[in-house]
Amino acid sequence: MATSTIASTINGFFSGGLPIKLSAYDGSVAGDVSSPYGLKILNQRGLSYILTAPGDLGLARAYVSGDLELEGTHPGDPYPLLRLIVGSTDFARPSVSEIARIVKDLGLSSFVPPKPPAHEHLPAWRTAVEGIRTAGLNALKRHTQERDAEAIHHHYDVSNTFYEYVLGPSMAYTCAVFPHPDATLEEAQAEKFDLICRKLGLKPGDRLLDVGCGWGGMVRHAAKHYGVKALGVTLSREQASWAAQAIKEDGLDDVAEVRFSDYRDVVEGEFDAISSIGMTEHIGVKNYESYFSFLHSKLKDDGRLLNHCITRNDNASKATAGAFIDRYVFPDGELTGSGTIVVAAENAGFEVQHHENFRRHYAKTLTGWNKNLVDNWEACIAETDLGTAKVWGLYMAGSRVGFETNEIQLHHVLATKTPKNGQPGAGQTTYPMRHDFGV
Incomplete structure (x- = not known):
């Protein structure tokens, strides 16, 4: 049996294949090779990001870190490419035999998760674990004032x-x-x-x-x-x-x-x-x-x-x-x-x-x-x-x-805030019978 290429393997993970071109650093190409838009996996780290975080997150990690290139569109507005692949980026679940073949073809090292890009905020469970070390069990709660402040600061x-x-x-x-x-x-x-x-x-x-x-x-x-x-x-x-x-x-x-x-x-x-x-x-x-x-x-x-x-x-x-x-x-x-x-x-x-x-x-x-x-x-x-x-x-x-x-x-x-009796408060005007916002 012929060894699968990187592009064909990754393309096979997407249900029905990608409607754009997918290429990789081994020279392989898959997907719609005639499309003016494409994804290009530039190195093994990019491949590992995609394999170890299947779907949008892995693709985003590879892209933000510079290990995945978007072809045919400006990075400030990748809308034309994204519009084509909407609904197509969820990975299909491979069988055990398929996983064994993929590991053999791509190498076990490709399945070692790289460190996420510095731009990535800790996931909720990691945030809780880190917080427990300093703030105790209260860190398990989402939307405390401290945690909300950190989230707002990040963005x-x-x-x-x-x-x-x-x-x-x-x-x-x-x-x-x-x-x-x-x-x-x-x-x-x-x-x-x-x-x-x-x-x-x-x-x-x-x-x-x-x-x-x-x-x-x-x-x-x-x-x-x-x-x-x-x-x-x-x-x-x-x-x-x-x-x-x-x-x-x-x-x-x-x-x-x-x-x-x-x-x-x-x-x-x-x-x-x-x-x-x-x-x-x-x-x-x-x-x-x-x-x-x-x-x-x-x-x-x-x-x-x-x-x-x-x-x-x-x-x-x-x-x-x-x-x-x-x-x-x-x-x-x-x-x-x-x-x-x-x-x-x-x-x-x-x-x-x-x-x-x-x-x-x-x-x-x-x-x-x-x-x-x-x-x-x-x-x-x-x-x-x-x-x-x-x-x-x-x-x-x-x-x-x-x-x-x-x-x-x-x-x-x-x-x-309608009073309990449904009537306007002292010195107040109730909401009109029909609203008119001047439009």
Whole structure:
């Protein structure tokens, strides 16, 4: 029996084979050899990454470490290649005899796991083990304040300058809302903040709390255009520093503040409105009810909450975001369906008033971010490093595919703290009979 080549062996792991070209350092080629797009395994370490972490994680490790090359596409926007292989990267389970043959053909050394790239965050079990050594059994708990702070630091404290290149002047790292198909990314981000202000019914003199406020885009927009007094909180020291400077430059020091703080440490209350934009993804599904209960306690009667969150297309799938996202992008991130969010908000005492999906808007947002990364590729590498830039290109393009194929969605859930008797509180105006967000 002829010895299998590297390319043919790896291609055989993918159900039906890859719809793009697969080549390897032994000169072998497999898959669709006529495709303008391809994966090229450059060395044995790349092969070992793929063999020892089958599927997306192994491919990502090999790519980020420089041991796997994407052909026919820019690393800042590998969308064209990823769009072709979506749903094709899960390994088929080989039989015992097939495993024995593969080990014989490729060598036992190919199955020794290499050390993961430095860009990879420890998996949950390793994080717990390391934490137990210093913090005891409490380290087994996900979404403690300490562990959440570390996860946010991993993702958001890359470099403010890097984010300026990728996100653009708005520094808005959440789904934009495109008022028309030809709107620019900046116009769409401004529309997103304005729509949330309108949904919250903000008016001069109101007090707004923005949890997980990022670089303060919502805080500054609401203070500047709606005359509110706004407080934002973020677990990223880099974000808080950037936002403080932007607030100062905008002349909003007296009405806007971004605080480096866990939302659970906010002592103020009696807010007229709360915005939670891209925050729920980080808190853990099991903590939804306690999260919404906390926000409920911070609102005045008839106050409004707008929750903006990436969601799954169902409420039954496992909430984990996947190995690549968990290790390289959002450690401990969890996604579930919008129905789970609605249930948790209602169980916390909120009356849900409006529920809206912006899935296709997020695909367009990611397209804009990938373009920014490509346009500023060399500057982004200089600001961080090649591996980080690759992670971001892969993550954003892959997410775009997920939104386009309805694997993931983005929902707004608007709710009110309705008094128990269903009537407006003293000096308050109840939610209108029909909502009108001025669109």
